[in-house]
Amino acid sequence: MRTKKLSIAAFLLLSTLFSALNAQTVSGVEKPKTTSKPSISDYLKISGNLDLQYDYESSEKNNGDKDEISTFNMRRARLVFAGDITPKFEFKLQVEMAGKSPKVLDAFAKWKLYDEFQIRIGQGKIPFTIENPYAPSYLTIENTMVINALSGMADDKLCPGTSFSGGREMGVSFMGGFIKKDGFKVINYEVGVFNGNGINVKNDNKQMAYVGQIEIKPIKDLKIHGSAYLGSYKTETEADAERNRFAVGAEYASTGLMVRSEYVWGTTDTEKDAQLVNQKSDGFYAQAAYNINIKCKGGKTQTLIPVIRYENYTADCDIDDTSTYYLFGLGWWPEKHFRLQVNYTIKDKDGYDNLGHLVAAQATVKF
Numbered sequence: 001m002r003t004k005k006l007s008i009a010a011f012l013l014l015s016t017l018f019s020a021l022n023a024q025t026v027s028g029v030e031k032p033k034t035t036s037k038p039s040i041s042d043y044l045k046i047s048g049n050l051d052l053q054y055d056y057e058s059s060e061k062n063n064g065d066k067d068e069i070s071t072f073n074m075r076r077a078r079l080v081f082a083g084d085i086t087p088k089f090e091f092k093l094q095v096e097m098a099g100k101s102p103k104v105l106d107a108f109a110k111w112k113l114y115d116e117f118q119i120r121i122g123q124g125k126i127p128f129t130i131e132n133p134y135a136p137s138y139l140t141i142e143n144t145m146v147i148n149a150l151s152g153m154a155d156d157k158l159c160p161g162t163s164f165s166g167g168r169e170m171g172v173s174f175m176g177g178f179i180k181k182d183g184f185k186v187i188n189y190e191v192g193v194f195n196g197n198g199i200n201v202k203n204d205n206k207q208m209a210y211v212g213q214i215e216i217k218p219i220k221d222l223k224i225h226g227s228a229y230l231g232s233y234k235t236e237t238e239a240d241a242e243r244n245r246f247a248v249g250a251e252y253a254s255t256g257l258m259v260r261s262e263y264v265w266g267t268t269d270t271e272k273d274a275q276l277v278n279q280k281s282d283g284f285y286a287q288a289a290y291n292i293n294i295k296c297k298g299g300k301t302q303t304l305i306p307v308i309r310y311e312n313y314t315a316d317c318d319i320d321d322t323s324t325y326y327l328f329g330l331g332w333w334p335e336k337h338f339r340l341q342v343n344y345t346i347k348d349k350d351g352y353d354n355l356g357h358l359v360a361a362q363a364t365v366k367f
Contacts, residue, residue: 043083049366051076051137059347059356067356074098075362078105088112092124096165104200105166115185116176120192123170123199126152127190127213128227129247130262132167139258139289139305140329141343141360145313146264146283150245151229152198169194169209170201188215196231196243205240207232221254225262241269241276261286283313287327303333321350339364 053075059067077097084090094106108122125133131143132151148154152167173192177185189212195202196209209231217223229245249262265282287309294302309327314320329343340363347356 043085044081045083046079046081047367048079049076049364050074050078051362051364053141053360053362055358055360057356057358059349059352060354062351062353080106103165105168114176115180116178118175119172120175121172123168125167126169126194126211126229127173127175127192128152128167128211128229128245129264130223130225130249130251130260137339137341137362137364139287139307139331140309140327141341141362142345144283144285144309144311145323145325146262146285146311149313149315150264150266150281150283151247165199168199169196169211170199171195171208173211182220184217184220186217188217189213194231197233204234205232207240209243222252223250225249225251229266235269235271235276237271237274239271239276241271242278243268256291258289258291259287279315280317281313281315282317283311285309285311287311303331305331305333307331323350324348337366339366 051074053073055069055071055073057067057069061067075098078094079097080092080094082090082092082094089109089111091109092106093104096103096105104123106122106124108120108124110118110120112118127133129147129151131147132153142148143153147167152165152169154165171192171194173190173194175188175190177188179186191212192210194209194211196207197204209229211227211229211231213225213227215223215225225248227247229243231243232240233243235241243266245264245266247262247264249260251260252258253260261284263282263284265280268279268281269276270279271277287307289305289307292304292306294304296302307327307329309325309329311327312322312324314322325348326346327343328345329341331339331341333339341361343358343360345358345360347358349356
């Protein structure tokens with residue numbers, strides 16, 4: 001009987017203690033944290049963008065014939081897988097679905113050892129020119145002529161057989177920054193060794209391309225840039241030809257005003273009459289844009305960015321075949337993930353006595 005009474009008393013005591021502990025938890029005392037297994041969503045982010053473009057271009061040849069283009073185009077349909085496996089190790093895979101067949105644009109891993117020294121291995125943007133690393137259609141629908149021609153932004157017309165795309169190549173690069181000041185680094189660098197013949201292909205000769213850039217930021221919003229590309233490619237007759245490019249420029253980018261200018265030049269061995277001829281090319285551009293934020297009802301903000309640009313490009317300096325373009329554009333972000341752009345370009349093309357006109361419009365959806 002006594003044992004039974006003790007058991008009842010112990011049960012009542014434990015019940016009272018449990019109720020007290022539970023009351024403390026409800027009143028604000030945290031419960032012990034439970035650990036859960038990490039899921040794939042903790043280090044993997046999936047994103048992408050769709051760019052639908054419309055172009056109307058009209059130009060008149062010297063003999064009176066007209067060239068006209070009116071077309072819709074699925075410019076981009078990209079899917080991006082990226083993330084940080086650990087705080088010091090990140091990866092990125094970007095696939096382009098638009099075009100004749102899907103292709104891998106970016107596929108690299110980056111080891112962030114220190115702020116001053118990081119390593120990237122794989123396929124991605126090369127450290128050449130200021131404009132090249134920017135996302136497509138950041139301010140304008142089309143890149144400048146000189147960037148398209150000399151930075152591997154598109155297939156290099158001076159180097160037949162290469163497969164460049166968006167200024168990317170396969171290789172390894174080293175990067176970092178020094179002298180931290182008010183949330184930015186004063187000196188930033190990146191140097192790398194690459195195949196030198198584009199994306200998704202093996203090196204077609206024994207020589208590599210050596211690419212490097214340095215950027216100095218005396219203040220947060222201003223950077224001064226210099227970069228070089230020293231490489232080679234295999235011609236259609238299997239000859240090894242040099243392909244060297246250089247760039248200098250500057251950019252000022254505040255929350256409102258954005259101004260950027262670059263001069264890019266290079267020498268390329270091209271085949272003429274079964275011989276290699278060293279051809280010099282160069283180009284220049286200057287552009288300005290202004291970010292206008294508009295407060296709307298409901299707390300939403302829309303953004304307008306007007307932009308103007310002047311550019312010229314000479315494919316062969318010996319014959320002075322210079323083309324000059326003047327661009328006026330407007331970008332509108334009615335929603336965070338939706339953008340509309342309209343660009344009007346006046347083209348003073350080499351070999352044409354009459355001016356050409358291009359009206360381009362593009363709708364972008366990001367997710």
